[in-house]
Amino acid sequence: MTQPQGAHLVGSINFDDAETTLRTAAQHLGAHLKRIPDGEVGERFHWIAFQPDRLARAEGLERVGSEPIRLRDLDVRPVKLAPGVKAEELILPPLGYADAALESWAIFARLLDEGAIRPGTRFQVALPTPVGVVGSFVAAEDRAAFEPVYQAALLAELDRILAGIPHESLAIQWDAALEFAIIEAAGYRQQSRAWFEDVWSYPVERLAELVARVPEDVEVGVHLCYGDAGEKHFVEPTDTANLVRFANELGAAVGRLSTPRVLDWIHIPVPIERDDQAYFQPLSGLDLPARTEFYLGLVHREDGAEGARRRIEAASEFLETFGVATECGFGRAPEGTTIPLFETHRAVASAW
Structure with a gap:
């Protein structure tokens, strides 16, 4: 066995604040990690669910539906263009x-300065x-x-991050999740969004463009996802075939761009019940x-x-x-499960 x-x-990690997340991850898994995220605390607790509240502040966008759809203190109703408004006019x-x-x-x-985080560890920022x-x-x-409008705004966020954080750190x-909902819906002839x-070349090429926007001296990776609402996938993958195809096509697409680069890591999920060779x-x-680097979830x-x-x-x-x-x-895992999860990582993998 490997x-x-x-x-x-x-x-995301189940602590209330970034400092607790960073300290605890470094303490329990420091030698095993090349990168540590801040735990996606605050309004980011449920991945992208806070984006509708952000977008709804824009003049020219309206909510779909009259009643809020609550996820804790978030309203996750979609947005739409107001009558007569063109997407390119939005700010x-x-x-x-x-x-x-x-x-x-x-x-x-x-x-880092205090020595609580190992030298050379990078700060990991996840973007959708x-x-x-x-x-x-x-x-x-x-x-x-709306997609190009949102992409421009997201890349402006990336540019601020790149300007404010040393690239070597x-x-x-x-994070690519809905891509697989779309791919699987097409495969099963379900209604697609x-x-x-x-459904293959479009999301692959769009993601390759995002990867290429990250400078060479900044590490870049991709998390391929089948969703995690209520700790459940939106559909259970039959095996890793679609994940492998996407990873291979993404790597090839990144290499074809005018500013090609190599992915530093790819992560894919493994459902809890799949310990059979057919899945892998x-x-x-x-x-x-x-x-x-290739990580199996x-x-x-x-x-x-x-x-x-x-x-x-x-x-x-x-x-x-x-x-x-x-x-x-x-x-979003139950309270008290985080440190045992860290301990499991350490128990089954060697340090770098």
């Missing part, structure tokens, strides 16, 4: 990602893809026109550069190290080198 090397924290407010990253970076930098936000929270008839993770015809078999076709709180080892054994038939992670962020 001994996994290293661990990866996908994003979007700050999306919140840069402000959060810069605030948490100040804490991360202080902890425009496909994810637009497909989730924009009215269907407005998605095609920064890592950017692009896509506003584009080719498509990984034998994974075609990534040697430099790209096979750590689950429900069965700990024992379950993780079963999934590691099955994956080892098809992969020689990989690290471990949970299948998604665990900011």
Whole structure:
């Protein structure tokens, strides 16, 4: 059985503030981590669910529906263009990602200076893809026109992050989830939220463009996701075939761009019940550069190290080198489960 090397924290972590997240992750997993996120605290607790409240502040956008749809203190109703408004006329407010990253970076930098975080560890900032936000929270008839507007605003957030955090200490993770909802819906002839015809090449090319916007001296990775609402996937993947295809096509697309670069890491999920070789078999076709770290999200709180080892054994038939992670962020897991999850990562993987 392969001994996994290293661990990866996908994003959200079940603590109330960034300092607790950073300190605790460094204390329990420091030697296993190349990067530490701030836990996606505050309004980011449920991934992109805070974006509708941000977008609704823009003049020219309206909510869909008259009654709020509450997720704690968030209103997750989608937005739509007001009558007579063109998408290109919109001026979007700050999306919140840069402000959060810069605030948490100040804490991360202080902890580095104190020695609480190991030298060389990078600060990880997760950003959604425009496909994810637009497909989730924009009215269907407005998605095609609104996507470039949102992408411009998101890239402005990225630029602020790049300007405010030393590049040698920064890592950017692009989170791709709705892409797989669209791909799977097409495969099962379900209703799709896509506003584009080719459900493979379009999201791959869009994500490759985002990857290429990250400078070479900043690490960049991708989290491929099947959702985590209520700790459930929107559909259970049959196996890793679509994940492998997407990863391979993304790597090729990044290499074809005018400013090509190599992904520093890719992460994919592993459902808790999948410790069979059939799930992992498509990984034998994974075609990534040697430099790209590959993380399997096979750590689950429900069965700990024992379950993780079963999934590691099955994956080892098809992969020689990989690290471990949970299948998604665990900011919405039950209270008191975070440190045991850290301990499971440490139990099944070696340090870097």
